[in-house]
Amino acid sequence: MNAFYNKQGIGDVLLVQLQTETPEKIQTEISGDITLIKDGKEAIAGFNLFNASQYISFPETGTIDVSEQLVTELQNALEKNSVEFLLEVDLSPKFVVGYVETMEKHPNADKLNVCQVAVGTEKLQIVCGAPNVAAGQKVVVAKAGAVMPSGMLIKDAELRGVASSGMICSAKELALPDAPQEKGILVLEDDNEIGSPFEVKA
Template identity: 55%
Template sequence: MYVFYNNKGIGDVLLIPLKSAQHAKFSMETYKDVVRIIDHETNEVTGYNLFNASKYLTELENGKIKLDQNLLEQLKDIFKQNQVNGELDIDLSPKFVVGYVTDIAPHENADKLRVCQVDVGAEQLQIVCGALNVDKDQKVVVAKIGAVMPSGLEIKPSNLRGVDSFGMICSQKELGIPDAPKEKGIYVLPSDAKIGEEFAI
């Protein structure tokens, strides 16, 4: 997960996105320098804005900043200073990981979909995939539940024509990789890629 800082573009504000926006209407709660952003229809917290960020965090660099445990603890302390109600509860486990397709089967209700069993290290995921080039014994990039794609799409549990799916096997284009092939298909990784290891995007 990343947070974003662009002092020249938007000012001394740290953007902390938690979920992709599902609706256009938002409500906001202000706690001194912290603003909580809430989806008006679902009532879910979609993120926070920390104003005067450089007052609290030294050595902020412009661009996207990986949210690690150390930065998360600093943010929790900042939220306490600003008397923000509720905990800043963020899962820092990797959301984009190397997966290994252990099994693949036809989808019973859709000719163009296949049901994949994918080992992502700590667990096995069932993922429905429509890519023509997906196959057994491939190492692939998996976006797990909770991942937010470069497009802003949030990966959620889904049911595709009667079959549950818990993640997405990604293409280079979906991952925002520069010069991604124009041909459709998943990104097949080299055989030496380590199952369960984080894939940085």
């Protein structure tokens, strides 16, 4: 789930996106302060919550951090507006410390590598084109569902025929201060715990 709020730009409306892909065909359904956005299969792709400040406590403008409190407030708003829909949200951190266990050349692309990256209890296969990526590094991984500071949404993908789940990030992509201009991923110090959250400011 992704949420966006900008009172000056679009008024007192919270935009909530539930699907990673924008549906080709959409239809809307209004129930009180809620406008549901449905895809061609009648599944709810997202919704707009009008008079949002009456329902949600907003500490920020722009992309809103999805927290347990926000999910609870949104669920209450749906119920108050007679929308029977249960929000099922993955609240696990989307930016985490990863460890590149192995790296192999991509079979169909000279400048890409296929990395197996441990991120705590799970392992992700990530296709990476950075020139400095190597096995044995601790890195920052943006998992599927992460929203980069640029606004780009990270999704599971297939790059030149190889599945890739997430992205190994550079300091520039993470909008870190004094990020180097040359291409290359951010390599972390060894004392970072694998799978621990990495704070990224949207």
